[in-house]
Amino acid sequence: MTTPTAALSAAGVSIWLDDLSRTRIHSGNLAELIASRDVVGVTTNPTIFANSITNPDDTSYDAQVAELAARGATAEEAITEATTQDVRDALDVFRPVWERTGHVDGRVSIEVSPDLAHDTDGTIAQAKELWAKVDRPNLLVKIPATKAGLPAITAAIAAGISVNVTLIFSLERYAEVIDAYLAGLEQAKAAGIDISTIHSVASFFVSRVDTETDKRLAAIGTDEATALKSKAGLANARLAYELYEKTFAGERAAALLAAGANRQRPLWASTGVKDPALPDTLYVTELVAADVVNTMPEKTLEATFDHGVVTGDTITGTYDASREVFAGLAAVGIDFADVTQVLEDEGVAKFIDSWHDLLRQVREGLEAQR
Secondary structure (H helix, E strand, O other): OOOHHHHHHHOOEEEEEOOOOHHHHHOOHHHHHHHHHOEEEEOOOHHHHHHHHOOOOOOOOHHHHHHHHHHOOOHHHHHHHHHHHHHHHHHHHHHHHHHHOOOOOOEEEEEOOHHHOOOHHHHHHHHHHHHHHHOOOOEEEEEEOOOOHHHHHHHHHHOOOOEEEEEEOOHHHHHHHHHHHHHHHHHHHHOOOOHHHOOEEEEEEOHHHHHHHHHHHHHHOOHHHHHOOOOHHHHHHHHHHHHHHHHHOOHHHHHHHHOOOOOOEEEEEOOOOOOOOOOOOHHHHOOOOOOEEEEEOHHHHHHHHHHOOOOOOOOOOOHHHHHHHHHHHHHOOOOHHHHHHHHHHHHHHHHHHHHHHHHHHHHHHHHHHO
């Protein structure tokens, strides 16, 4: 009997877990999810590490914090040591998956400091540092798709670093992300780097788009506005896949693919359903197509495994209907460009808040050990 997660994988969706902790790695839970839930990768972010490292019930970081305190490490150094160790260990767990999938999956992402979201040079420097420190070929360095992040994406790719581009909310910015990736590949190729070794995903956020748009539709309150509730997130992601198909079928991409390059796969992020009135697998089963990644919180992964109904491709063939959703949103007065800018600003701010909270708690932990 096939499971919904196996059916999802067979339909072309790579299932990644949007969570990581030292306990999850060393208890064998991560290996179990690979075996039983078809998980082939992991994404992390500053919030995930803040929750793991500061969890009062998790003692797995205590010994390392004590050792770092004795060495006189700063909070920043301690976090880097702890997170890069976790990611390196997870990458080793995923190594057989990386080999089995021809280096496509078996990936774990680690994010540059959110304080660098608007600092191109700082982001480039830290991407290189993380790539060297983790020192695993199946790593993805996560860089936000802010205006300052775009040239950093190009520079990292040009240096042969595999990148997960995060916090993408609009089609316009997604087009710029693909352009940054292709530019980086062109530079890497010109520098004599084997571009077949460079991989990338573009993380397009889904449920947050509905949360912000639905809030504005509720404020408008008309029947026309209400009828558009919970449709923007899927429509936006589906049109992103159309853009992916078109761009990678173009001449510029074709020349790079012929030279061994890999497509930058779309990754659906923010796939936990926030609205209890909606099916809890909505952003999984309705975003199925070849060559996509869906990174899920454990709750969404378990819901999918338990009762997800996978019917095959639910993206191609929806483009006209998706465009109609956006025409409807414009007609009732939704400024979608503002929606996506607010979400980008909030996304960066949330990660900065988590990061600073983590720094404060680690600083207190180090001081308590001294």
